[in-house]
Structure formats: structure tokens, C-alpha cells
Amino acid sequence: MSEILSLWNETPSKKAIIDYVNTIINPESADFVPETERIAILDNDGTMWVEKPMYVQLFFVMDRLKQMAEADPALLDQPHFKAAIKGDLIYFFGLDPHAGGDFKELMKTVFDSHAGMSQDDFMLMAKEFLETAKHPRFGMLYKDLTYKPMVELAHYLDDNGFKVFLASGGGMSFLRTVSEEIYNIPKERVIGSNISFETRMTDEGPVIFRKKGLVDPLDDGPGKPVNIELHIGRKPILAAGNSDGDLHMLWLARKSGQRSLSLLLRHDDAKHEYAYDEGSEKTLQMAKERGWIVISMKDDWKKVF
């Protein structure tokens, strides 16, 4: 048997996770949790893979906006298209909520860029992007820039009878194109933000199209418990996140009626990844007050990628 959580240093965080799992899977324990109730929910951007210099999906959107503007120069009147064709990263960084941008505005830009396509075509396009696109600093494929200790944690939970879900603020479909390959998490366990879909009946049967308009609520902040209820119908007993967008979800786990674990990942390793607390201040404060576990990427992990 391989060592449990082998990519984690021997710190109190690792011990707390293993002690927790050992307790809730032990039928002799007063805190035993049956498998049906072992729901774990992990945020994705910044919790499972890198979210700097900006959300991976925004690079995908820049690509798409550029293609659209090349096909129809009239679009260049609009700032998003102009920035995309110039490759103006700074403009897109500014949309990021960590930099003061509005998350809803951001996701509208993201989703509108692929409105009107069939869902099958979108999935192919997203998959192709993630097969080839590389991170500007690390020179690796985005899909390889997952945090390996967190992937190991997901597998460890799965091995112990947990149903492991992702709850991403980003687009659900985008993430589903790679969730099985990179995390071994099946598509139906990926929750996220969504554009509206519609079924159009054709001679060859029903086809699903993406239409303009966000599905309310976006999967961020108070939207996460709502989408967890819609997709799962149970509260998680374990939740992991890295920002204020995860605060509601981390707290939700404490209300499952079972012994629970809330994990807050802190980006404090500028050498191997990035160091930033912007956008996580409230949740870091809450973690301190309530004794949630704060995972230090620098101290708790042997490696990041």
C-alpha cells in the first residue's frame, strides 16, 4: 500500500485530514458517517488548479473573441473584442474579481462568447483548447497545472467511500471536458456556473444549443449552496476552497449534521506558484474564528504541480 497523502508534509493539516477520515469511516466511532452521506465538494480555480495570472477559461474566451472579431471587424467597436485582438492581457486581468472586477460581468463575457453554438460543438472547442493551451509563466499545459496534493486528496477521499464533487465558479461544461482525465471525477459530479441551454428539435432529433443568458445563480458565494442543493440534495461533510467565493460552501459543510471538515487553501508559495490573499480576506478571518483548517501551499505540500 502506498503512503497516504504522500505529497503532503507531516504537518498538523495532514494529520487533521487523516484523523478526520479515519474517524468518519470507522463504524465503531460515534462520528461514523454512512457512505451515502460522504459528500466532499472541492472548488476548482485556485483550489484544484492554478487561477493566476487569470482564470484559465478567460484565455479560452480571449481566443474565441479574437476569432469572432477577425470574422466580423464590426465587433471591434466593443472593448472586449478590441482587447482580445490586441492580446491585451491587462484588460482581461482587470475583469478578474481578485483585481476588483465584477464576477457576474466576467461570466457574462465568458458565456456570451460561445452563445448560439451547439453544446456538442462547444465541448469539442473547449477540449481542443485545453489540449494545447499553455500557461504563460510555467510553459505547461493548463490541464497539467493541477495541484498534485489536492488531486491526491480527491483520490484518497474517493478510496474512502466519499462521492467527490467539484463546485466551480467557472463554467461547468468547460471543466467537464477534462475532469475525468485530470481528476478522475466524472462529468455528472462537476457543478459550476452555466449559460442557458435550449433544445431545438431537428429532423435528426433534439439538439442542445447554448443561448445568451446566465443561469441564475452563478456558482459563487451564496450560489454554491443553491447549486449543491440542486445537484446533490445533500450538504457536504467536507468542503475545500480558497477564496471568499467559497465561504458559504465551507460553512455549509458545518451544517451537515455530521462531523465535518472545512479546508481553506492559502496561496503563500510565490516561488512554486503565487502568493496572494486578495479576495480571500473574509474567509481567512472566518477560518481563524471558527477553527477551519488553513492549508499552506508552502508548508503543507512537498510539491505544487
Add this chain to the structure above:
Amino acid sequence: MSEILSLWNETPSKKAIIDYVNTIINPESADFVPETERIAILDNDGTMWVEKPMYVQLFFVMDRLKQMAEADPALLDQPHFKAAIKGDLIYFFGLDPHAGGDFKELMKTVFDSHAGMSQDDFMLMAKEFLETAKHPRFGMLYKDLTYKPMVELAHYLDDNGFKVFLASGGGMSFLRTVSEEIYNIPKERVIGSNISFETRMTDEGPVIFRKKGLVDPLDDGPGKPVNIELHIGRKPILAAGNSDGDLHMLWLARKSGQRSLSLLLRHDDAKHEYAYDEGSEKTLQMAKERGWIVISMKDDWKKVF
């Protein structure tokens, strides 16, 4: 080993189902389907349990409207409340789409009756209803009026590596209160129509409330493929339904890119259940044209309940 589909007669329908499953699970077959892709989706009302004299959930709503009108007689100005307090079943039958009612209007009535409650309170109330409420003709608990051959089919699919989902036109939460007990289908595999939820932050953390307003689309007709995409992100390879509200879903299975099976249940056993084709005419015609399997409750099953 117990006999496969022991509650089914030795008819072409039973043979077609077993042949299909044996083929797609056989790694030597050209039509082999890996487990990840083995998605089966079953409609609920009229496919898994009785939907006559009217949807089970409507009896629950009548109860609730009656309680509300007793607490606030001013509500009696409104026809739904008046009918509920008089126990006017005929009025509620008329809301049923099988009787020409509008499905969206119906579901609005259903959902509005529990708007403003916390989701936890709603789930308790629904569970309590289903623990005690009995069918007017059969005198049995509604939750015991599942079609046993279909429950057996769900278990048979599960045993063969399928992920079995329910896609109900009715309320998702209502059905989730019993899906594990009566079908052994976990809550997260129940898809259905929904009222909107919102998270309210309290001193004790986030609480999910039901608010007025349907989640678009309802899980009926063209809404079923949309909700399947949102919940699963894969097309089913096997689908079973009983009405025109299932037509899009039954056709969707034919577009999975895998060998597929579409099953249409026909209510033709007035003695043991009911006999009606109203509301299923289009799909019966489509099944004939396209060679989908029509299951006769009278001929294909040894027993119904």
C-alpha cells in the same frame, strides 16, 4: 443467482432489454459501452410509479393549500385554495396535462404552495406526507405504488454498471425524499422540475430557502435534454418514459453515439392499474415509426405493484 427480470413475462420486450444489456456490457462486442458512458434515465410519474387519478405531488399540494387556507381564510378568494378546502378533486384533475391542463401553470401552483419555506423544512414535510398518504383507489401508500417490474429493471441496470438517473417532470426535491428508499437511486441522481432557491446568511450560517419562481426550463419535453445536460453532461444510452413529455428524452438516447435503447411504457392494464393513451399519442406514433420498444403493462409484466 436469481432470475433476470423475474417479474417480466417471456415476451419480445424482455428479450430485447436483456439482449441489449448483454451486448453493450460485452467487451468483445463491437457495441461495447464503457461504464462511464452507461447512463440510463427513467421518467418517474407513470413510468416508475402511478400517476392516476392525478400526480401524487398534487395530493401533497392540496394538503398544503388546505392548511394555508385554514390559517388565512382571505386566501379562499383564489380558486386553488377554495378547491383544496372543499376537497374538490375534479378541480385538481383538470390541472393535469393529461386532461388538457397546462403543465407550467400546474407546476407554478405546486411550487408556489411551498414558497418561502426553508428547504430543510420542505423536505421534512414532503417526507411526512409520503410516509402516510394513501392512494384513493388502491388504498396503499403512494410510495408503495411503484411499478415493481420497472424497479427490478433499475436494479438490473445498476447491477450491470449503469448509472441510473430519474428525470421527473414533477418536483425534484419531492421525489428525492423517497428515491433512495423506494428505488435505491441516490438523491444526486434525481433530476426534476424546480422552484428557485436562495441562500440566506444567518448567524448560524447559510440556510437555503424556496422562493417563488420556476427554474427554467421545467423538466418536461424539450426541458428534459436541457436538464440532462446540466446534471450529467452526457446523453443517455437508455431512456424510459410513458408520455409525450418524454419524447425528446427518448429520442436523445438515439443520439448518444452508442447503441441505445428507448423504452415507451404503455398503460393498457385497466384491471391492475389504468388504461389510457391520452398525452402519449405523439410518442406512441414515433415509437412505431422508429422501432422504439413499447412495453405493454398488461402483456409484458407478471404484476404491476
